[in-house]
Amino acid sequence: TLNLIDSNALEKDKKQLFEGYYKELDDDLETKNFKLLFNFYIKYDLREKILDELVKHFCSDEEIYANLYLNPNELKDMYEANMLIGSHSKTHPNFLKISKEQEEIELFDSFKELENFSQKIKIFSYPYGDFSPYSKELLSKNNCDFAFTSIVNSKDINKKDLKENYYTLPRYDCNIFPFGKASKG
Structure with missing residues (x-):
């Protein structure tokens, strides 16, 4: 290639x-x-x-x-089935490669898109698993409760993680699960 x-x-x-x-x-x-x-x-x-x-x-x-993307009706169906809907940014950039201002816009716009799904918990998953030196500050500014990264080792989350590492919670790569493999559409 x-x-x-x-x-x-x-x-x-x-x-x-x-x-x-x-x-x-x-x-x-x-x-x-x-x-x-x-x-x-x-x-x-x-x-x-x-x-x-x-x-x-x-x-x-x-x-x-x-x-490749969920449409508004699919999101609504998931929300009505009591699934937690979280943000993943607006355009899926790597936060290590954009400015603090661009990252702030990505977060704000993505959370704005999800306002129709007013949930008690506001969550975020970093694109590519990467977060910048500003990510935690910007997530706090957007009143985010928890954020997930794939940079740390995949593991189950415990109470200590929820209290101390709430903006760097580990997540499992969907590709390790049956039917979780990314498709080509």
Whole structure:
């Protein structure tokens, strides 16, 4: 996969850090290579342009939204089935690669989108599992109760975690569960 891209577009320092994680995913080789390449090697400011080109050549925005994202009716059904609905950001950026101001907008806008599901508990799950030095402060400013990351080891949450680590709670990767594997739509 890497030979398809100009080497100047790659962030090579990420290779060793994320190779282990991607080896553990239960995806086919092409999907694994694409995720690794796109999520960690492509310079952040080039990603949207590349995605636009991929969509233009291989599918439409409508196909993506219809196959990969929940629509408002599906969210409503989940909420009415007593499922807890949490935020995951507005556009799914890596918080380590955006400014504090951008992160604040991501959090505010994503929580605003979920206001229709007025729940007693306000939760968040970090995109890519990563959080910035500002994340905890910004979550507090948005009155978030708990936040989940996949950067720490997956484990069951205990009372100590809820009291002391409420913005860095561990979460399980959905790919480890039957029927939890990410699909291609």
